[in-house]
Amino acid sequence: MALRSLNLPGVGTKYEIETDKGDTIAIFFTKTGTIQMYTLQNGCNTPSAAVMNPVEARRLGNILTGAIIEADKESVEIAFSALADLRITIHTFFIPQRIVGKTIEDLQIRAKTGATIIAVCRNDKNIINPPPSFVFEDGDATLVIGESDQIKKFEHEIMVE
Amino acid sequence: MEGFIIALFVCLVLALISKYLSIPAIPFYILAGVVLGKAGLGIVQSNEISHFFSEMGLLFLLFFMGLELKMERIVANPSKVLTAGFIGIIVDMGIGFTAAYLLGFTLMEAFIVGAAFYITSTAIVITSLIENRKLMSKEAETIIWVVIFEDIVLIGILALLSISDQNLLVFFAKIGLALSLMYLISFYGKEFLVSILDRDDEIPILFTFAAVLTTASLALFFGIPATLMVIALGAALATTDPDAFEQHARPFKDVFLVIFFVFFGVTIDLSAGADWVIIAVICVLAIISKLISGILMGIMIHDSALSGLEIWANMICRGEFSIALAVLYGSPVIATTVAALVIVTSIFGSFTAKYSTWMRRGIVSHRRRKALMHRPHAGR
Numbered sequence: 088m089a090l091r092s093l094n095l096p097g098v099g100t101k102y103e104i105e106t107d108k109g110d111t112i113a114i115f116f117t118k119t120g121t122i123q124m125y126t127l128q129n130g131c132n133t134p135s136a137a138v139m140n141p142v143e144a145r146r147l148g149n150i151l152t153g154a155i156i157e158a159d160k161e162s163v164e165i166a167f168s169a170l171a172d173l174r175i176t177i178h179t180f181f182i183p184q185r186i187v188g189k190t191i192e193d194l195q196i197r198a199k200t201g202a203t204i205i206a207v208c209r210n211d212k213n214i215i216n217p218p219p220s221f222v223f224e225d226g227d228a229t230l231v232i233g234e235s236d237q238i239k240k241f242e243h244e245i246m247v248e
Numbered sequence: 249m250e251g252f253i254i255a256l257f258v259c260l261v262l263a264l265i266s267k268y269l270s271i272p273a274i275p276f277y278i279l280a281g282v283v284l285g286k287a288g289l290g291i292v293q294s295n296e297i298s299h300f301f302s303e304m305g306l307l308f309l310l311f312f313m314g315l316e317l318k319m320e321r322i323v324a325n326p327s328k329v330l331t332a333g334f335i336g337i338i339v340d341m342g343i344g345f346t347a348a349y350l351l352g353f354t355l356m357e358a359f360i361v362g363a364a365f366y367i368t369s370t371a372i373v374i375t376s377l378i379e380n381r382k383l384m385s386k387e388a389e390t391i392i393w394v395v396i397f398e399d400i401v402l403i404g405i406l407a408l409l410s411i412s413d414q415n416l417l418v419f420f421a422k423i424g425l426a427l428s429l430m431y432l433i434s435f436y437g438k439e440f441l442v443s444i445l446d447r448d449d450e451i452p453i454l455f456t457f458a459a460v461l462t463t464a465s466l467a468l469f470f471g472i473p474a475t476l477m478v479i480a481l482g483a484a485l486a487t488t489d490p491d492a493f494e495q496h497a498r499p500f501k502d503v504f505l506v507i508f509f510v511f512f513g514v515t516i517d518l519s520a521g522a523d524w525v526i527i528a529v530i531c532v533l534a535i536i537s538k539l540i541s542g543i544l545m546g547i548m549i550h551d552s553a554l555s556g557l558e559i560w561a562n563m564i565c566r567g568e569f570s571i572a573l574a575v576l577y578g579s580p581v582i583a584t585t586v587a588a589l590v591i592v593t594s595i596f597g598s599f600t601a602k603y604s605t606w607m608r609r610g611i612v613s614h615r616r617r618k619a620l621m622h623r624p625h626a627g628r
Binding site: 121133 | 316370374384385389392395494605
């Protein structure tokens with residue numbers, strides 16, 4: 088796998104990866120703010136291209152790093168190879184009816200699952216680091232951080248209807 | 249003033265249409281100018297205000313070009329870029345200059361027409377590469393570097409054209425002094441410049457505007473070409489934070505350059521005695537000469553005439569720099585010729601750039617069919 092990066096004047100930055108199977112993928116961060124991805128199959132002459140905006144590109148990036156993405160839930164796994172391959176997952180959940188009106192303390196989230204709620208999105212506003220006394224309301228979306236096992240536990244014990 | 253606003257409004261509509269059809273807007277701005285101005289309806293006259301704005305457009309265009317010229321940038325394959333670049337100069341400049349001279353322009357005029365004939369439009373070429381999703385092709389890289397090479401040649405041409413009536417030694421001493429001053433300021437004042445650009449109030453944009461204008465007027469005062477100095481300013485400031493400068497200069501460039509194109513069209517005077525046969529010949533030659541240089545580049549660099557065809561299809565458009573040369577050094581006849589050249593090549597070129605893949609596919613499948621038919625045992 089050879090990675091090549093190049094600064095093209097007037098255009099932007101180009102990254103090119105050649106895979107082991109001989110296919111080529113090129114990504115261009117253009118100055119217009121869009122991201123273009125080209126794939127060229129081994130032995131083929133004309134590449135196919137996709138143009139993305141930054142949000143779409145990040146989504147694609149999340150998928151490629153192996154994180155699971157469903158329509159309304161999104162998760163990102165970050166691996167820190169320097170810290171004994173520490174893998175941290177960040178996952179979003181929409182809270183179920185069952186826990187509306189309860190606090191984080193009531194639910195004993197950290198004690199039961201080990202995962203931590205680091206942000207809650209309510210009516211398009213973000214509440215970062217909600218205190219233990221934080222009361223969930225209908226329609227809240229939570230952002231949970233932890234190892235993937237802890238996230239699974241959180242999903243099975245707290246998020247069940 | 250009413251004319252000015254009418255022109256702006258027409259441009260806005262044209263820009264919307266050209267973006268919708270994804271073809272370059274430059275030829276339409278010029279055409280709008282021609283229709284509204286002297287040669288057409290006569291609604292819009294150029295005056296001091298429009299002249300000032302046009303000049304701003306030119307200065308910011310050149311400043312932008314300077315920002316892109318990062319001297320420390322390592323060219324991936326210098327010998328290839330040089331080969332392609334020199335093919336371009338010799339073929340395109342050669343054909344343009346010879347044709348113009350033979351068609352009755354004086355030596356000096358023929359040089360300007362030849363230069364305008366040679367310089368491809370960086371803006372149109374790069375935008376069309378991005379929009380037509382051609383960045384990955386190996387020809388795209390060649391095209392981008394050739395276009396940058398042409399920009400550097402343009403600096404040489406501007407320098408050549410501006411030294412005509414001065415004492416050479418004094419002239420170069422002044423330029424050298426100005427250049428070193430700019431680089432010294434950007435080198436020692438880097439932190440200060442970056443701290444100014446990082447602010448989120450009106451200071452960065454004001455500073456960018458003032459820097460360009462001050463440089464231009466100082467250059468005029470000391471009798472050195474403002475065009476060269478503004479390019480040099482861009483190149484010097486590119487050593488600090490080029491992206492920030494680009495961001496702050498872009499609005500000025502975008503607005504003033506449109507005015508520059510329209511009023512170039514407005515000032516075109518058809519009664520100056522432009523010969524339509526000559527203009528037609530030059531326009532056709534402009535397309536043919538890029539075909540020759542493109543195919544030569546394709547053969548020399550990619551070992552393939554088909555690649556050359558792709559290079560040709562993307563590099564036909566002449567644009568902003570050709571007009572700049574005509575405005576700075578051209579007579580009314582040259583202005584008309586260059587206007588026609590830009591309009592014809594940029595419209596024609598935008599279509600070849602868009603449909604080059606089809607063209608290529610057609611040629612390849614035709615060849616394949618021919619090869620099949622010539623097989624000795626075919627039809628058995």
